[in-house]
Amino acid sequence: EVQLVQSGAEVKKPGESLKISCKGSGYSFTSYWIGWVRQMPGKGLEWMGIIYPGDSDTRYSPSFQGQVTISADKSISTAYLQWSSLKASDTAMYYCARGVSYGWFHFDYWGQGTLVTVSS
Amino acid sequence: QSALTQPASVSGSPGQSITISCTGTSSDVGGYNYVSWYQQHPGKAPKLMIYDVSNRPSGVSNRFSGSKSGNTASLTISGLQAEDEADYYCSSYTSSSTYVVFGGGTKLTVL
Numbered sequence: 001e002v003q004l005v006q007s008g009a010e011v012k013k014p015g016e017s018l019k020i021s022c023k024g025s026g027y028s029f030t031s032y033w034i035g036w037v038r039q040m041p042g043k044g045l046e047w048m049g050i051i052y053p054g055d056s057d058t059r060y061s062p063s064f065q066g067q068v069t070i071s072a073d074k075s076i077s078t079a080y081l082q083w084s085s086l087k088a089s090d091t092a093m094y095y096c097a098r099g100v101s102y103g104w105f106h107f108d109y110w111g112q113g114t115l116v117t118v119s120s
Numbered sequence: 121q122s123a124l125t126q127p128a129s130v131s132g133s134p135g136q137s138i139t140i141s142c143t144g145t146s147s148d149v150g151g152y153n154y155v156s157w158y159q160q161h162p163g164k165a166p167k168l169m170i171y172d173v174s175n176r177p178s179g180v181s182n183r184f185s186g187s188k189s190g191n192t193a194s195l196t197i198s199g200l201q202a203e204d205e206a207d208y209y210c211s212s213y214t215s216s217s218t219y220v221v222f223g224g225g226t227k228l229t230v231l
Contacts (some may be wrong), residue, residue: 045211
């Protein structure tokens with residue numbers, strides 16, 4: 001069974017750093033793209049970026065380029081999303097999701113989400 | 121403002137059919153057959169319902185169907201059921217530097 005299990009909710013202060021994780025199981029982790037999607041409170045889905053764990057090829061939406069870093073450790077089948085300096089506007093639910101077998105245009109399996117709250 | 125335009129809400133009675141539209145441009149919806157639709161129930165992760173405009177993943181009811189005409193994609197749900205009440209998002213590959221864009225979402229209410 002394909003599963004993506006994300007790390008737990010986080011409460012941080014502005015300016016702090018954070019790294020959240022997404023562990024894949026039940027499939028070949030290095031053979032599928034993993035993407036990250038943001039959902040701000042009461043709002044819609046936003047595509048942030050994707051990574052191919054097999055070779056770490058990474059692509060970012062311009063809205064998130066330079067604001068976050070996407071990485072992966074294929075030895076432990078885990079993808080990461082990190083911030084070096086959080087802002088209050090980073091408060092959101094963050095989902096990781098697996099790209100379909102032939103590419104990254106669609107996401108067929110999703111993690112349960114990680115709620116990030118940034119508040120002073 | 122989302123790159124793809126969806127109606128904010130649609131509604132229908134049990135057993136009826138509804139259609140949700142998703143309008144983009146020739147750089148996204150109109151130019152490629154990489155449109156997908158996701159269902160999201162409150163407090164839950166999105167679920168892929170349609171990919172490549174009209175394909176259903178294994179396990180998704182055949183009451184859900186997708187189509188495209190020009191720059192507008194559509195999701196049709198037939199034989200509405202109470203469990204279909206959720207938010208629905210379209211997405212598309214785009215030739216712009218954003219790679220993939222989502223619609224703003226449509227809240228489906230089953231009356």
